[in-house]
Every structure is written in structure tokens, then in C-alpha cells.
Amino acid sequence: MARxxxxxxxxxxxxxxxxxxxxxxxxxxxxxxxIAAEDAALGQALVDVQVAVNLAIVRGDAPLRPGAEVxxxxxxxxx
Amino acid sequence: MIRLAQEAxxxxxxLNAFREGxxxxxxxxxxxxxxxxxxxxxTGLELDAYPAFTLAAIEAMAAEAMARFHLHDVCVxxxxxxxxxxxxxxxxxxxxxxxREAFEACDFLMDHLKSRAPFWKKEHGPAGPRWIEPTPRDLxxxxxWDEP
Numbered sequence: 001m002a003r004x005x006x007x008x009x010x011x012x013x014x015x016x017x018x019x020x021x022x023x024x025x026x027x028x029x030x031x032x033x034x035i036a037a038e039d040a041a042l043g044q045a046l047v048d049v050q051v052a053v054n055l056a057i058v059r060g061d062a063p064l065r066p067g068a069e070v071x072x073x074x075x076x077x078x079x
Numbered sequence: 080m081i082r083l084a085q086e087a088x089x090x091x092x093x094l095n096a097f098r099e100g101x102x103x104x105x106x107x108x109x110x111x112x113x114x115x116x117x118x119x120x121x122t123g124l125e126l127d128a129y130p131a132f133t134l135a136a137i138e139a140m141a142a143e144a145m146a147r148f149h150l151h152d153v154c155v156x157x158x159x160x161x162x163x164x165x166x167x168x169x170x171x172x173x174x175x176x177x178x179r180e181a182f183e184a185c186d187f188l189m190d191h192l193k194s195r196a197p198f199w200k201k202e203h204g205p206a207g208p209r210w211i212e213p214t215p216r217d218l219x220x221x222x223x224w225d226e227p
Contacts, residue, residue, distance in 0.1 A: 007127060008199030009210040055132050071129055075212040078126070078157060078198030079112050079169050079189055 002031060002064055005071040010049070014042045024068060028053065029061040031070060049074050081137050081155045083128055088156055090170050097154045097172050104151045104174035108181035110189050116164035117204075124162040125201040125208075133157075133197040140191045148184035150175050155188065157198070190220040 002024035011017035025031040028051060036043020050073040051058055064070065080097070090111050098107060114124050141153045154172040162168055171188045175181040192198075194213035201208050 005129065007129060007197075008201075012210075052129075052132055055135065071132065073129070073197060074199065074210075076194060076197050077200045077211050077213050077217070078196040079193040 001066060003067075003069045004031070004035075005069065007071065008074040010042070010045060010072050010074055013045055014039060024064055024066050027061055027063050028058065028070065031064060046072055081134060081141060081153075082157075083130060083134065083159050084156050085158075085160050087158075087166050088170070090167055093154065093156060093170055094172060097152070097174070101151070101174060103176070105176050106178040106181040107172060107174045108178070108185040109170065109172040110185050111167055112169040112189070114162045114164050114166050114168055120206075121164060121202055121204045123164060123203050124168065125203065126157075126159045126162060126168070127199040127201070128157075128159045129197050130159075136195070136197050137192070140188060140196065144173070144184045144188050148173070148175060148180040148187070150180065150184050153184070153188070155192070157192065157196075159198075187224050190217075190224060193217045194221045 002021045004019050004021060006014050006017050021031065021034060025034050032043065032046055035046060052071045052073060053062055053064065054069055094109055115121065137155055141155060144150060144153060150173050152174040154170065156170045158168050169192060171185050173181045173184040175184065194217040200211045202211055
């Protein structure tokens, strides 16, 4: 199982903000492919978006262990 | 002290609490960000965060500011959830021996909070909601603190 979180505009685009994927894809690229297969627009939107796995930023692909929390982080705007 | 606030907070009370008992900090600088009404074009802001990740990111910014500007202490309170026009969004307070460090650290922290802290901001208005992404100016403001 992998828990996926979408923030900002990504949640509106997808129509969900949090979902579990079962079984867990074994890498970030595999997860992106699963998402793109069911929602091409979302898949496209996830390209080039910053990603955190278990609260740590990762770049490119990364292995996912069962129970991983994957957050897709579009451009940030606070203050 | 760094925290995310679900509700409106009293910036004056926070400032006084932060000031309490300080005898060696000759300077405190503060910045208060307030939600603009835009003459009715905005009915409010909605701030989304990834709480554990967001707090860790702000802690890291605060630690960098502490070291870089020799601060004695720092306070960051950032609202999340719905924010009405006129309400505070963010309070940053810095304490240092002298004013220059306190001012610059406050500026540094706000520039980083604006475009590098994990918040997502939606503006609600008569024309419908829209996500606000950092402007080129916001990105340039943060970049000016980066090492060359």
C-alpha cells in the first residue's frame, strides 16, 4: 500500500487529495505510470512537480517501500 | 516558536509574549502579513499545508536564519485554512543583539516563506477560486539570499 497526497491545484485537477494505491507500485516512476494510465491529464500534471517520499524531497525516480507516503508538491506560495 | 494556526491569532499578544524576559536582545523586528480585500474582488484566502513537512521546512529556514544573522530567537506563526480579508496570514518576529541582523533575518524569512515553504494558496472571489503561484518577483526575492 502507498498513500498518495496531492496538494494545491493538483487536488482540484484530480478530484481527490488523498488515496491509497494497493498494491504499492515499487517505484515513483511506476506510481506515476499507474496514475497516468487512469488519468492522463493528472499524469501530465505530475511531470516536473516536486515530490516528497516519507517527508523527504526526492528527485527523479526512487524506490517505494510498502507503506510509503508520496506527496506531489506543485509550486509553493505562502505568506 | 514556530507553529501553524488554524484560527486568527492576536499578533500583539504574540509579540509581547516573545518579548517577555529579554534582556540581551537589543532589537526585535517583526513582519505581519495581512489578507487583502482587493476592493471586493477577494472574499478570502485558503491556505493548504502538509503539516509535518511544512513545519520541518520552516524549522530549517529558521535555523538557517538563526545561524546566518546571529539571532537570539525567532517566531513564525502561519495561518492555514480559511482567512478572511483583514485577517493576519503570517507573523515573523526576530530577536538579535542589533537591529540590522533582526531586520535582515525578518526579510530573509519572509522571502523564503513566500515561495519556498510548503503552502498552497487559493484565492476565493466572485469570479470563482484560483490557485496563486509564486510570481517572478517572489522567486527573485528568495533567490537574492542564495549563495552565488
